Amino acid sequence: MTAIDKVRVLVVGDSGVGKTCLTHLIANHEPLTSPGWTVGASVEVKLHEYKEGTTSQNTFFIELWDVGGSISHKNTRGVFFNPTHGIILVHDLTNRKSHENLQRWLVEILNKDGKDVLKGNELLDIDPEQFLGSTQIPILVIGTKLDMLDDAHKQKILNRTSVGSIAEQCGADEICLNCHEARSLASGTTDSVKLARFFDKVIERKYYNRETGRKYATNYGGSSMATGPFGNLPVSGSSLAPSLGTFSYLTSNSVTESLS
Ligand SMILES: Nc1nc2c(ncn2[C@@H]2O[C@H](COP(=O)(O)OP(=O)(O)OP(=O)(O)O)[C@@H](O)[C@H]2O)c(=O)[nH]1
Numbered sequence: 001m002t003a004i005d006k007v008r009v010l011v012v013g014d015s016g017v018g019k020t021c022l023t024h025l026i027a028n029h030e031p032l033t034s035p036g037w038t039v040g041a042s043v044e045v046k047l048h049e050y051k052e053g054t055t056s057q058n059t060f061f062i063e064l065w066d067v068g069g070s071i072s073h074k075n076t077r078g079v080f081f082n083p084t085h086g087i088i089l090v091h092d093l094t095n096r097k098s099h100e101n102l103q104r105w106l107v108e109i110l111n112k113d114g115k116d117v118l119k120g121n122e123l124l125d126i127d128p129e130q131f132l133g134s135t136q137i138p139i140l141v142i143g144t145k146l147d148m149l150d151d152a153h154k155q156k157i158l159n160r161t162s163v164g165s166i167a168e169q170c171g172a173d174e175i176c177l178n179c180h181e182a183r184s185l186a187s188g189t190t191d192s193v194k195l196a197r198f199f200d201k202v203i204e205r206k207y208y209n210r211e212t213g214r215k216y217a218t219n220y221g222g223s224s225m226a227t228g229p230f231g232n233l234p235v236s237g238s239s240l241a242p243s244l245g246t247f248s249y250l251t252s253n254s255v256t257e258s259l260s
Contacts, residue, residue: 007061009064013090013098014095026195056213087137089172102141141174
């Protein structure tokens, strides 16, 4: 019998940047071309192999919380931010403003009352490195709609360094992709490796002792139940692969919590 630990990753960014398409691609390995507008938050779940191929390999649930980006829900979406074990900051490569706004998203998540960094509605000049220092929450920056750039612009983006970008300021990796293309995150690609490394970091921060590298003990009540993303779920234990069938509704259907 087995129990599977979970981490909660927020997927945030302005409305329309492609968070729902991206979340679907990460969780299902296939594109979603006609997403609905997200009201509140929708959750997709995937199984991730921590440090795959090493002696430390272990299976975890990753909950991907796709938080609706509409400004009209700004005052209420804070309910989705706790706890936060990792953050995926999403921007649209064809919309520079959506990249500039990522700093606001960080402020909103990490400093919910905006104290010291917001003056009225204006963002004061903050240093994300210092701002993040105490939290050490792993961050990944993803630029979407790569397919909508002309070749010259695409090359420029793919060849640019992260100097001065929010990714550099946060010490984060950066991925640029087309969410409508399954191959964008196909296993073995550089971007899929970056994504796996990010999930490993999130898991490590929550479940592993930094000094010893050992996993903290987790204590579950029933040995025939796994703590699933939305509560306890029966697990067949002898092999993980068959149990995936039991969980398939979690990965194929989104759960939407409406705030309105
Ligand atoms: N061409 C192209 N279109 C994309 C890509 N990613 C998303 N889109 C499109 O962008 C639009 C918005 O995508 P969503 O995933 O709903 O965006 P969102 O960030 O979840 O939006 P909210 O729910 O309002 O927060 C949809 O029409 C998507 O099909 C991409 O990589 N390339």
